[in-house]
Structure formats: structure tokens, C-alpha cells
Amino acid sequence: MxxxxxxxxxxxxxxxxxxxxxxxxxxxxxxxxxxxxxxxxxxxxxxxxxxxxxxxxxxxxxxxxxxxxxxxxxxxxxxxxxxxxxxxxxxxxxxxxxxxxxxxxxxxxxxxxxxxxxxxxxxxxxxxxxxxxxxxxxxxxxxxxxxxxxxxxATSPAQPTAAQPSAASPTPAAPSTPATQPAEPPTPPGELLRLRKEIRHLRAKARTHPLVSRAQGILEERYRLPDDRAAFSLLEASSQRFNVRLRTLATALVTTPGPRSYDSVWFPARERRTPPRLAFAPGLRTASANTAEVLSAVLRRSMEVVGADMGNVQLVDPVTGDLRIEKHRGLDEDFVEFFDRVGKDGTACAQASQQVTRVTVTDVATDPLFEEPAREAILAAGSRGCHSTPLVKQPSDLPEGVVSTHHERPVRALSAAEARALDEMAAQAAQWLEWYRHTVVLDALEDLHFAGSTWR
CATH class of the missing domain: 3.30.750.24 (STAS domain)
Incomplete structure (x- = not known):
């Protein structure tokens, strides 16, 4: 791009x-x-x-x-x-x-x-x-x-095919319970919601736990800590002190080469950068903001530009290369859980990240880009069209993430003004994310190194 x-x-x-x-x-x-x-x-x-x-x-x-x-x-x-x-x-x-x-x-x-x-x-x-x-x-x-x-x-009208039902398509009735088997009493709606929430929480914890455990192991070995609880305490303290998410800090620890010495700073040649300005969010103090605040502003601005009621922002996972949902709005929990992590194929956001270019899907119901489970999850959330814009800092052409807006009806191509507004916002957001990763996150790692060295 x-x-x-x-x-x-x-x-x-x-x-x-x-x-x-x-x-x-x-x-x-x-x-x-x-x-x-x-x-x-x-x-x-x-x-x-x-x-x-x-x-x-x-x-x-x-x-x-x-x-x-x-x-x-x-x-x-x-x-x-x-x-x-x-x-x-x-x-x-x-x-x-x-x-x-x-x-x-x-x-x-x-x-x-x-x-x-x-x-x-x-x-x-x-x-x-x-x-x-x-x-x-x-x-x-x-x-x-x-x-x-x-x-x-367009070669034909945008209508769902029989094999690709729209979100409004009726679902077949479930077979009736045989007369020989008494029907079980239905689960109360409140209990069902509680169970589904608990399952989502457990799944999210299972996805994050291996990464944090790996980071704890690195800290234990590097600083000769007595146990994993001491390692977690170090992680948690630096995370809170610099307002960096625990998962973000653990990811940085796992992917960054270790310090050369235990009696010096971790990044001795680092030059501190000035936080970039975010013109699309003039009220945000970029020097003290965290990723949640910036990504919320990115999503809000994207939805304003295209007039959408639904959207989400994903960041590229440095460990796996997958896209990971960080912020969402107007989308149900089933959608968020299904697309919590997205690989390199089968969705518009994946194509936008891989090709480093915005992808507009005019009609989700008929586009073969989507793998069928992904299509069903998007349609079930009430989306029939989407715009997926990569967050790219020029001229690197390396995406930091993707912001997607979802629409209840099939969409048209963006106007020149809409495209320009989204691209300028995406470039600014990507520049800030890069600054945050090379400044605030490295500050947190430096603090972690100092705290860990005192154990030796």
C-alpha cells in the first residue's frame, strides 16, 4: 500500500x-x-x-x-x-x-x-x-x-446461494425428541449465560497461560529465582508500573534477545523517541495513553468514517503471526470468541494483513474468500459487508494489525475521502504502536531486568 x-x-x-x-x-x-x-x-x-x-x-x-x-x-x-x-x-x-x-x-x-x-x-x-x-x-x-x-x-446480483445462507435465513427445525425418551427440562437462560461466560473465560485463560508460563520460566532461569511465583510477581509489578498488559509484557520477554549483562541496562544504545501525534484523536495524550485507549479511538474513528455500527481491531501476535482481537464494538460474544485468533487464510482481515492492503467485501454471504464456519459466524453476528484496513506505518509495509468495520447490508466501495481518512488514521495508529513497543514496553522490560538482577 x-x-x-x-x-x-x-x-x-x-x-x-x-x-x-x-x-x-x-x-x-x-x-x-x-x-x-x-x-x-x-x-x-x-x-x-x-x-x-x-x-x-x-x-x-x-x-x-x-x-x-x-x-x-x-x-x-x-x-x-x-x-x-x-x-x-x-x-x-x-x-x-x-x-x-x-x-x-x-x-x-x-x-x-x-x-x-x-x-x-x-x-x-x-x-x-x-x-x-x-x-x-x-x-x-x-x-x-x-x-x-x-x-x-459485478458479474451477478449479490444474493445468497443455497449453500451460503444469509443471516436472516431460517434454520431447519431440530428433530423432535423420540417419545420413548423423556425430554430433559430446559436450562434456565441465566444459568446458560453463566456457563457460556465461564467457558469463554477458561478458554481465554488457556490461550494466555502457556505464554505467561514460558515467560516465567525465562525469568526463573535468567535471574535464578526461587520459584514461578516470584517470576510472576516480577512480571505483574512491571506490568502495573508501566500500564502494560501482562500478555504484552510476556510476549516482549519471550521474543526479545536477553540482556548481555546483569549489572548493566538491557538496552544501552536505545534512543528515546517522541510520541507521535494522533490527529484522529486530538484529545488523547499519546505519551501516557495505553494500547486499549488508542485502539478504542481507532475503532471509534473507523466506524464514524464509514457509518458502521459494528467493528473490531486486531493486532498481529509477534509469536505466532496470527491476528488477535483487542477491541470490538456492536459484535456479540460468539463472534468475538470465534475470531479471537485469526490465521493467514479464510477471512477478509487475514487477507488484508497478508497482502498489506485494505480489503472490502461487498457481500459476505456469497464471497468464496471466507471459509464456511467463518462465513456463518459473521452472518450470525448480523454482518453482510465489511472493510478491513491494515494498520501500516509507511514505508515499512509491515502491518501492526487490522481494523474492520461490519455492516448489516452488502457494502459499496469506499469514496476517495473515506479511503483517505482511513489510511491516514491507520498510518498514525501504526506509528504510535511501533513507538509504544520500542519505548514503553522496553521501559517495562528494563524495569523487569533491574528488579530481577537484585535476586542474583
Missing amino acids: GATGGPGTARAEVVRLPHGDGLWAVRAEGGVTDADHPALHEAARPAPGCTAVVIDLALVPHVSPEGVRALAACARTLAADRRALLLAAPNERLRRALSAEGISSAEGGHAAEGGFSAEGGFSAESRSAAEGGSFSAGRPIVVRSVAEAAAGC
């Missing part, structure tokens, strides 16, 4: 269409004056599974004649690979300028005659040309927005 803001930049994302095809959306910024614009480079390398490319020109002030020729050359290159190039230009003056330079428009001309229309998508002639390797003669097609491009590229 390209850098955010400034002239001559681009941000790419995947918009998944209802039945599995993908649209590679490249959000361009700054004037397109030649073939060196980052948007053209991003357009030339779409993510796997994307059958069309759209360059969003909403934040582009002008396209020069040389830029038009570069766009046309990009369209020919993509056509050779059986992909179409669409240009999303909400500005009417820019659309007319592009049409004057010979680029097709979905409002009329070449595209309306034999290519693309907002209502009907690509014509049969264009689809046949695509199969032959020369989509619409390799000409770019102008549309008004990425959402319009996605609607036109």
Missing part, C-alpha cells in the same frame, strides 16, 4: 465483488503527468484474483496529455493480461478532458456502444474481447467512482 498524502502518491486496495472476483482499486493523488506516477505502477501489479483495475482520480487535480498516453499504455498492458482499466473521475471537467483525449466514457461513445455501462456492466462484446486477450481494444474507460466501477464489474 503506497504512502498517504502529498503529490504523486497512491494507495491500493482490493474490492471483492459478490461472487469472488476482485477489483484492484488504486487511489491516486497529485497530477498525473507521465508514466512515473505511483498510481500507474500500482495499477500494473494487481493483487491475485483481481479481474479489473480502477484508478481513482478523485484527488487528482489534472491529467496532462502525456499522462493520458501513460494511462492508455497501462490499459493495453492490462488488456494483454485479460484485465480492464477503468478511470474513476467524479469531476465532470476531468471526464470531458479525458474523453477529448480519446479515452472511452461509460456515459457514451465507445464504452456505451461496446464496453461498459454503469447499469449493465461490461457488454457481451467486451467480455468476448477479454477472453481473447484484448479487452475493449485496450482502452481505459471513464466512470464516476470506484463504487460505480465495482457495480459494473
